[in-house]
Amino acid sequence: MSDRPTPNHRARWSVLLRHGPSLALLFIIALFALLDWQFGSGRFFSSRNAGVIVNSAALVAVPALGMTMIIIAGGIDLSAGTALTLCGTVMAIAFRDYTIPADQAGAATWIALALALGLGVGILCGLINGLIISLSEMVPFIVTLGTMTIFLGVGQVLAEESTVYPQNTHLPDWLRYLCYTGSNTDYYWFSFLPIPSSALIAIVLGIAVALLMHFTVFGRNIVAIGSNPLTARLCGIRVGLTTTWVYALAGVFVGLGALLYFANVKNGNPSDGTGKELEIIAAVVLGGGSLSGGRGSILGTIVGALIIKTISSGCTMLSIPNTYTHIIIGVIIIIAVLIDGLRNGKPKWLFARLASG
Amino acid sequence: MNALLEVSRISKRFGPTIALDNVSMTAQAGRVLALIGENGAGKSTLLKTLSGAHRPDHGTMSIDGQSYRPAGPIDARSRGVAIVYQELTLAPDLSIEDNIMLGRSGTVAGTLLRSRQRQRVQKAMDQVGLSSISPKARTGDQSVATQQLIEVARALVSDAKIILFDEPTSSLPAADVDRLFQIVDTLRSRGLAIIYISHFLEEVRRIADDYAVLRDGHSVGAGQLSQISDDQIISLMVGRDVDDLFPAVPHEIGSARLDIDRLTAAPVPHNVSLSLRRGEIFGVAGLVGAGRTELLRCLFAMQPTRSGTVRLDGRPLPQRINARRRAGLGLLSEDRKTEGLAQNLSITENLSMGNHQRYSTLGCLNLNARSEDAKRWIEKVEIKAQHPNQCVAELSGGNQQKVALARLLAQDAEIYLLDEPTKGIDVGTKAEIYRIMGQLAAQGKTVVFVSSYLPELLAVCDRVGVMSRGRMTEVRVTKDWNEEELMLAALAATEDE
Numbered sequence: 001m002s003d004r005p006t007p008n009h010r011a012r013w014s015v016l017l018r019h020g021p022s023l024a025l026l027f028i029i030a031l032f033a034l035l036d037w038q039f040g041s042g043r044f045f046s047s048r049n050a051g052v053i054v055n056s057a058a059l060v061a062v063p064a065l066g067m068t069m070i071i072i073a074g075g076i077d078l079s080a081g082t083a084l085t086l087c088g089t090v091m092a093i094a095f096r097d098y099t100i101p102a103d104q105a106g107a108a109t110w111i112a113l114a115l116a117l118g119l120g121v122g123i124l125c126g127l128i129n130g131l132i133i134s135l136s137e138m139v140p141f142i143v144t145l146g147t148m149t150i151f152l153g154v155g156q157v158l159a160e161e162s163t164v165y166p167q168n169t170h171l172p173d174w175l176r177y178l179c180y181t182g183s184n185t186d187y188y189w190f191s192f193l194p195i196p197s198s199a200l201i202a203i204v205l206g207i208a209v210a211l212l213m214h215f216t217v218f219g220r221n222i223v224a225i226g227s228n229p230l231t232a233r234l235c236g237i238r239v240g241l242t243t244t245w246v247y248a249l250a251g252v253f254v255g256l257g258a259l260l261y262f263a264n265v266k267n268g269n270p271s272d273g274t275g276k277e278l279e280i281i282a283a284v285v286l287g288g289g290s291l292s293g294g295r296g297s298i299l300g301t302i303v304g305a306l307i308i309k310t311i312s313s314g315c316t317m318l319s320i321p322n323t324y325t326h327i328i329i330g331v332i333i334i335i336a337v338l339i340d341g342l343r344n345g346k347p348k349w350l351f352a353r354l355a356s357g
Numbered sequence: 358m359n360a361l362l363e364v365s366r367i368s369k370r371f372g373p374t375i376a377l378d379n380v381s382m383t384a385q386a387g388r389v390l391a392l393i394g395e396n397g398a399g400k401s402t403l404l405k406t407l408s409g410a411h412r413p414d415h416g417t418m419s420i421d422g423q424s425y426r427p428a429g430p431i432d433a434r435s436r437g438v439a440i441v442y443q444e445l446t447l448a449p450d451l452s453i454e455d456n457i458m459l460g461r462s463g464t465v466a467g468t469l470l471r472s473r474q475r476q477r478v479q480k481a482m483d484q485v486g487l488s489s490i491s492p493k494a495r496t497g498d499q500s501v502a503t504q505q506l507i508e509v510a511r512a513l514v515s516d517a518k519i520i521l522f523d524e525p526t527s528s529l530p531a532a533d534v535d536r537l538f539q540i541v542d543t544l545r546s547r548g549l550a551i552i553y554i555s556h557f558l559e560e561v562r563r564i565a566d567d568y569a570v571l572r573d574g575h576s577v578g579a580g581q582l583s584q585i586s587d588d589q590i591i592s593l594m595v596g597r598d599v600d601d602l603f604p605a606v607p608h609e610i611g612s613a614r615l616d617i618d619r620l621t622a623a624p625v626p627h628n629v630s631l632s633l634r635r636g637e638i639f640g641v642a643g644l645v646g647a648g649r650t651e652l653l654r655c656l657f658a659m660q661p662t663r664s665g666t667v668r669l670d671g672r673p674l675p676q677r678i679n680a681r682r683r684a685g686l687g688l689l690s691e692d693r694k695t696e697g698l699a700q701n702l703s704i705t706e707n708l709s710m711g712n713h714q715r716y717s718t719l720g721c722l723n724l725n726a727r728s729e730d731a732k733r734w735i736e737k738v739e740i741k742a743q744h745p746n747q748c749v750a751e752l753s754g755g756n757q758q759k760v761a762l763a764r765l766l767a768q769d770a771e772i773y774l775l776d777e778p779t780k781g782i783d784v785g786t787k788a789e790i791y792r793i794m795g796q797l798a799a800q801g802k803t804v805v806f807v808s809s810y811l812p813e814l815l816a817v818c819d820r821v822g823v824m825s826r827g828r829m830t831e832v833r834v835t836k837d838w839n840e841e842e843l844m845l846a847a848l849a850a851t852e853d854e
Binding site: 231 | 659678679682683688690695696697698699700701702706707709710711712713714717721722724764
């Protein structure tokens, strides 16, 4: 009868809700496996398709790790998508114009420089966002909305408004097969473990960020700032400095994401990034991140990326047109956030019903 | 006597917590009933039950002999029960008129009937003494006191017979409290029944006729105020004798520590010079807006200073919060809801915020040490919580304040800047906070204690300074002050200018 959920109700739900994203993923996999077995080609539940899903999820998950930190700190980064393709474009240009064929002596230095350049652009993009946000105290949404367009424009200028194709011979083998999902086990890092290298990278990075968030002062300060920046300031946490670091660090993940993306498509097209930021943010939100700050989960974000990619893959297998896939993912995001609200006793009307019923 | 409102044996539980247990109460027309009890005693739940926000599990309520079972706040209002909350619930960007009529505007097909509405608004505003202010003025531009009165006017337009006040004076300076009391007097003489929650006993004495005391969800006493002493009320509230509301801890005042020289900021404080000593509790009195909070915030570098210097042990302090914190200054914010604590984080998380160096090496945390430390503080300042990972928002006001205070103690500061540390908390917790302040002084720390509650300043402090219009107008040893003189000093300088 009360307008607040009683502790009993919460306790009953919270166990399920804590693992909500993972349970949802299992449910979605089971659902598509069943549908595909009945109506589709039966290829959904195959190791090859699993590799494809995991690889494409890794491409979203790596930049989403940085986004998770930003969202926990109470911010948002709309420029992540175009920053990512800007990095990719810079790498592509560097490989096209400044490296020598990968099998020649001394190529390694140039390759390292090209990759470092791409990564550096990512950090720079993040640093620009962070500095503008903390120095001007403008809303992150507006700042990154601006830089989103700026990064897109810069990319287009650099790429001379076209797609940059580096010579295939300039790319080292390890880079070309970073996102390999085929059946030749020689192209995987561990031939006994045919998991795409991109996914292994995402897992290692995910563990690193989770450790950073839980076991370091920096991580706890991020949570503090996201929960209440005024309290953080009162406690002597340097809010502006920490915020700048968070965006710069997220820039590292944008750069690494760009590296994976470049390895996947092997070209640089600055316009590809438009809309990617929303997929990245969706992964964080599906994983339980709260856009009001202070809450988010690394495991959740990775699961969120898997959910999105499982759905698109499943829809493809069932020959559902791409347009409908968008609708389905949109609906799932809204339902996920609604269900996640149960943890905080929202919506109230539902709990009012439960209590009186 | 005619009982207007009768509450009979109502109970309300939230899960395992019993908030109200067989509570009975009567309120009479033309009388003010003071509802007294410590935080967590069930006063707010009772008030919310009366105003329709909660529905009781058992028991009955009646108004004028007719059964009263409000389905919700709107239903309660239509039965003549209105509530004025402790925290203002006005929309700052709307006009006064719109705020008063919010939710009860007379409309025809969604269109406001402005002229008819204005008459009702004007009448209500006259009744609360706001006739000099235009109903079209923006609400956010009014003082806190005026906004409080707007809330009362809002209750009046709905033709309320019973008005519930939830600690209305906790955010008001003394002069405005008088004004509010006059209004309450008028309402009483017009035959309304008033139920008034307050933590201040002397306030209750001034305004109320009857009392009802709640403790742990039970009614433990009720009657006429003229027939009970303060000590008896307090022992009803806490369930034990509080011999000493203001426990004194002997402490010795030593040499000068913090030297403030002509500190000026825009708009306040102005030209404040002070020398604070080791082992001293220094009280700061003054009206709201006199610059007391701003003085503390300037000392903690949360607010830029225009000129003047602050020296600790002779060394000038740098202009950065964390540098001042490291130098040994600590601030307890006046606003624990929006600034003092991160409400959606756990007690442990709040306690450790900014204190991480205590259990980390090279930026890496030792989580065990952290939770052990949190448990220690929870025991030490007696925070009543289910477990250290409980969310701070779920704690009562007094326990929240203890969390904020414990964090400051964990910081192990030398100079404690306490801004209204006892605001909105119960008598028992207040006494504990006074004791902690005394213990700090006994350890040779310096405490600056800003408060609007004069009796506590006079009881706890070694010296008290009065601020007015940004200036520290007068500083005296506490025994040379009394309440009237303090009030006069706070008001006098205002009139000079």
